[in-house]
Amino acid sequence: MTVDLPPDDELRETLRGLSEAPGVGHPFGAAPGGTSWERVFRPLVAPLVEHSAEGDPIWLVPSGILHHVPLHAVGWRDSVTLCERNPVTVTPSATVTTRLLAPRRGAGGGSVPLVAGSDAERPLAHARTEVETAATALGADGERLVGERATKTAVLARIALGGMDIVHLACHGRFDAAAPLDSWIQPSPDPPAPGPSDRLTARELCGLRLDVRLVTLGACERLVAHTSRRSPARHGAWRPPSP
Template sequence: MREDGRRVVLLEYVSAVGQLAVFGVRADWDQPKAALLDVNHEELSLFVSANLDSYRSVRDLAEMPELLHQYDDIVRPLAEWSEPGDVVYLVPHGALHRMPLHALRVGERYLIERNPVVYAPSVSVLRHSRTGRNRAAPEQPETMVVFGDSRQNLPDAAAEATMLGDQFGAEVRLGAAVTRENLQQALTQVDLVHIAGHAAFDQRDPLQSGLELHGSDVLTAGEIFGMPRMRASLVTLSGCETGINLHQSGDELIGLTRAFLYARTSSLLVSLWSVADDSTAFFMRRFYDHLLSRPGLAKADALRTAVLETMREPGWDSLYHWAPFTLIGDWL
């Protein structure tokens, strides 16, 4: 794959018996490459459950980064299959969907330091998001709506939304204005939609997972699947574990991520764990500043730059602060 003058490298993972298989694809290769990694998927699943299932365990893990870096081999093939600056697509499998693979190291550098990184739930969903780019949306985002604190119990979410509105001239809707009608209207008429608040995940019925609206209302994943084609080229879900989905057969994911991509949102920015308010506000401000002030800058590059800036801030060198957000879908 090569777009926008950039080389794109795709890695897809599949668990094998006692090992992890990874397949690489690049436009200038005659055929895909493959490697077997000495990673036991059952042990990996236990590691994820123990260290990445709550913000407390993530903070503990961040204090002992060597535990995460025992899995650096997962991205080791990129040392041969890519060059620094190439766009890297990662298609995880199983427990890998919950891991911050961009926080693993290639050589002496974090992957996100070396390359812009984008995730996809599956190759079929990636194809859907790339071929479904909204041609009606402008190349440079022009309109933005920010929603926050729908239940009026998250003052930091309200502060984040207000800050973004003030800095970028976006329309801000808080509390009682975070309604089904207003959100659906924004998703189908606006270029960028930012939602600061809680998402509810239903383990028994993932299609009932959704975004908490004002009162007791929830916009569910099932309803998002059925929405008209969205205009929004990027939807940011700035909250607690908004990227969580349920694995189905074939390792397809059902949840908010797949619902938005199915409704033709080109890209999603979601979190892997409950985030810190201060570093998240800083990260979001830097991400949108790059995206909106540098015409033609790809979303993946804006994300990478904002991550590196967050990482370099005093007190935020822990992956808990700089690694929670991932870009899913189209990188441009």
């Protein structure tokens, strides 16, 4: 079905209430007769409620200005929000949704922490200790690629084998604000002379099939995000549906 909304300029003006400080005793975005932004976007939530039962998982794939709208927080009835009624997942594209819903090949029972020592002249401080500590804490029974063994070739080969439950990466990294998919992490060089071909880029990582429960990364600039919140190549938040 189609829901008609005001022009984007009007929607932006409506959403300003979400970022403005409220007065005493007034919620964010409050206006006479209710919360203004909720009234505008409630028509988008109405069909979701109508065609789902309480507790059913709901997947949202927003576009344009809707990337900035917390649709899950829209009050529906008796001040109950959508996310209080249903578990809500938000993905940046239908492609991501399809991939996340695809049957998994079967998770392994092991954990495989991976660490790159980078070049010998610039070893990542405490990386080996980090991996050993993580393996002990997680009760990991998978192998550990440490130091010279943690080359890009070895890392990709191990990931291709599958059968993993957790992957932990500890290595040097660099964020590229101009081209986020060119951001990279630096496994150990093979041969021992680090260069661009030894780097594992975000683009390459996005192309991998990682059927694992958890992937963690300890690297330089890993939390840098000087990019648009609307770019599907830069983010993807999701909540797995209930079993």
